[in-house]
Amino acid sequence: MKKLCFGTYATILKLCKAKSVTQKWLCGTVLLSVAPSYDVRTDDGTTSDLILGKKNLSPNVTDFAPTADARTTSNYFKQNILPLLDGNKKSLIVLALKDIIASDNTIEPDTIVEKVNGMTKETIARRDAFVLDDFLAGIFLYTVVNVENRNCEESVKEITEEYIQFFDAQKTSISFLTAYSKFSIETADEIAIDTRSLVLLTETGGKCQKCGRLLGIKKEGNDVNYAKVVHLSETEDIILCVDCEREIQSASEEDKLALLSDKHDLEILMVARDAMSRYTLEKQIEDVLREVHLMDVTNDTRLRIKPVKVENKITEKRLKERILLDVRQLYEGVNNSLDRLSGENKLNVDTFAKNVKRMYEDAAETLTSQSDIYNLLAETLFEKNGYKYREACQIIISYFVQRCEVFDEITK
Numbered sequence: 438m439k440k441l442c443f444g445t446y447a448t449i450l451k452l453c454k455a456k457s458v459t460q461k462w463l464c465g466t467v468l469l470s471v472a473p474s475y476d477v478r479t480d481d482g483t484t485s486d487l488i489l490g491k492k493n494l495s496p497n498v499t500d501f502a503p504t505a506d507a508r509t510t511s512n513y514f515k516q517n518i519l520p521l522l523d524g525n526k527k528s529l530i531v532l533a534l535k536d537i538i539a540s541d542n543t544i545e546p547d548t549i550v551e552k553v554n555g556m557t558k559e560t561i562a563r564r565d566a567f568v569l570d571d572f573l574a575g576i577f578l579y580t581v582v583n584v585e586n587r588n589c590e591e592s593v594k595e596i597t598e599e600y601i602q603f604f605d606a607q608k609t610s611i612s613f614l615t616a617y618s619k620f621s622i623e624t625a626d627e628i629a630i631d632t633r634s635l636v637l638l639t640e641t642g643g644k645c646q647k648c649g650r651l652l653g654i655k656k657e658g659n660d661v662n663y664a665k666v667v668h669l670s671e672t673e674d675i676i677l678c679v680d681c682e683r684e685i686q687s688a689s690e691e692d693k694l695a696l697l698s699d700k701h702d703l704e705i706l707m708v709a710r711d712a713m714s715r716y717t718l719e720k721q722i723e724d725v726l727r728e729v730h731l732m733d734v735t736n737d738t739r740l741r742i743k744p745v746k747v748e749n750k751i752t753e754k755r756l757k758e759r760i761l762l763d764v765r766q767l768y769e770g771v772n773n774s775l776d777r778l779s780g781e782n783k784l785n786v787d788t789f790a791k792n793v794k795r796m797y798e799d800a801a802e803t804l805t806s807q808s809d810i811y812n813l814l815a816e817t818l819f820e821k822n823g824y825k826y827r828e829a830c831q832i833i834i835s836y837f838v839q840r841c842e843v844f845d846e847i848t849k
């Protein structure tokens with residue numbers, strides 16, 4: 438096992454520094470980032486003990502690092518550390534640090550190792566594009582704040598010239614960015630908009646608030662019947678179809694007020710439904726499961742054994758959100774009902790899952806869109822249940838999507 442500590446970190450930088458730079462100067466300059474008055478850039482003994490993992494960092498550094506501003510530290514790295522490194526070895530530095538972090542068993546997958554952007558061990562392992570100044574500053578802060586550097590000599594010895602050169606073959610797998618922020622802000626905005634239309638659509642029962650046309654949340658290939666959020670005032674949004682949205686632009690104040698008043702009624706209905714929903718829905722789910730377990734099934738329908746995450750199974754973004762929402766809200770409810778019913782010998786969960794899987798196979802023969810399949814499955818279940826509890830049926834289908842018996846995994 439390799440270990441991430443200041444010694445191993447500094448040794449990687451040392452092996453990838455520009456030729457004219459000394460190791461003490463490099464190490465001393467790194468430490469100045471959080472301790473501006475602690476200058477060991479010309480101190481051979483101190484820097485060498487630190488790089489070799491023999492001693493702990495001075496309190497001059499460790500006392501200040503926990504409160505150091507991560508963004509400022511990264512800017513410092515950009516100005517002062519990157520110029521000291523060999524520009525041809527940037528990818529090797531990243532690959533070596535990624536390797537050490539991945540193989541250090543003392544770090545949990547959800548531990549934040551890059552402190553500038555809050556990247557966890559898991560995230561770092563998955564990524565292959567980085568902002569180098571953030572990456573180096575963020576990991577430096579982690580080593581100073583979270584890890585003892587004393588007694589790390591053995592770990593440092595593993596970081597050799599050969600170890601670094603080993604990554605040369607993978608060099609092109611790493612790319613560098615100037616910032617992460619743009620992408621993440623855009624994504625956050627998009628998610629916020631989607632959530633808003635989801636909430637509004639739930640209130641109207643999935644319909645245009647004005648003409649009652651059924652709306653989808655998906656825009657692609659759905660030019661008219663998709664939901665548009667319309668701002669009626671600073672604080673009031675409603676959901677309309679594209680046609681009604683166009684009309685509302687020229688509507689009278691009176692018409693707008695009528696729409697707003699409708700919307701308030703819908704909100705009150707929602708609050709009332711929420712208050713009873715969890716208990717009632719759980720009861721309804723149980724009723725549906727009780728009634729439909731007698732559906733016939735062929736014996737050769739095989740169940741997927743290993744769970745696959747929803748992320749890998751569903752390509753349609755909006756459908757994914759709807760299913761994740763259902764699952765998050767009522768997964769426990771469905772699970773409890775299934776457990777209880779199988780405990781009472783009223784339901785064979787495997788048989789039921791096979792039924793759902795078979796319904797999927799039938800649906801997939803004629804339909805290609807995942808939304809259409811999902812809707813057909815929920816409607817079929819609804820029908821088998823004597824047209825009772827549509828919402829409970831949708832949640833049950835969501836549950837089985839999550840349990841992997843429905844959509845085939847999308848291979849990446």
Ligand SMILES: [Zn+2]
Binds near residue numbers: 645679
């Ligand atoms: Zn409309």
